[in-house]
Amino acid sequence: SKGCKLVGCGSAVPSLSVSNDDLSKIVDTSDEWISVRTGIRNRRVMSGKESLKELAVEAARKALEMADFDPNDLDLILMCTSTPEDIFGSAPQIQRELGCRNSPLAYDITAACSGFVLGLISAASPIRGGGFRNVLVIGADGLSRFVDWTDRGTCILFGDAAGAVLVQACDAEEDGLLSFDLHSDGEGGRHLGAPINDNETDELLGSNGSALDFPPKKSSYSCIQMNGKEVFRFAVRCVPQSIESALEKAGLVSGNVDWLLLHQANQRIIDAVATRLDFPQEKVISNLANYGNTSAASIPLALDEAVRSGKVKPGHTIAAAGFGAGLTWGSAIIRW
């Protein structure tokens, strides 16, 4: 079967930067508390008429430019997001904005902060076996729209962003997706979510709990609800196991790997995973101080910065892992 390779990357963030001090004006918190517990100092937040679609298109264009690639030659666009601006999905609108004239398939993938890793793996199979040559994978989320800005336990963590990579068919010897490991645990899902509003469900069921009220009312989603301690424990337990399993499938150990690139949720999670896997500080990619947790965008955003700054060079091996709501988690070993 064919190989597939990442050949370009790009990213985009909203213009409004919100610092920890800014947050301390709207909730009872401090720069010190947030920095020490999370490593986050700033996050970007969509405002005014900014849209997630715009960010995704900007990130996509930059990735295509880096690869000197014509959008008309795309076979597939995967938009990994849990916050689409249309419940039916946003990928076809991105396809339209990019001006792809040959109508490539475009669809959304919903897997929270694991979305981008899942997107990469979903790009690989139609390239390896399905005759596709060029797949654009976008990770983009606008969690600021689903955060309770009066809840200091969650509003300090998240930011908005988009990142993209172009995955292309290549000879098997040049393969750039060496192995993967993916999981989910619906049981643990209760620790992190933004479900349809309970009170509205109660209304739907009627005061006596019967399901006979008709027609139903329009639903809305609740804000992000999280048990931070449980999510922390889950990440520190499951992510190292997943990376170890992916490394084993690729016939590698952490000493052979140039970079550890985790979903950017919390610096303490990143440090704990790096320690567990014996990655020294200088091999760990981290930019969450500037952007907070950008969900499906965090890995391609950090990758893009690391590539453009010359840290990640052609031939480097990267152990990437996403984890989050679902619960979902997974790793991919990438050769850039």
Ligand code: ACO
């Ligand atoms: N400022 C000041 N005090 C705060 C704040 C805040 N922003 N938030 C909570 N506190 C207080 C709490 O009220 C509590 O006070 P109490 O002891 O008087 O009750 C105290 O600080 C400790 O709160 P905890 O929630 O126990 O704090 P913890 O040490 O667990 O840190 C945190 C919280 C940072 C959220 C941590 O649990 C964490 O990072 N968990 C992982 C979360 C995560 O990464 N989620 C996203 C991953 S998945 C995805 O990306 C969607």
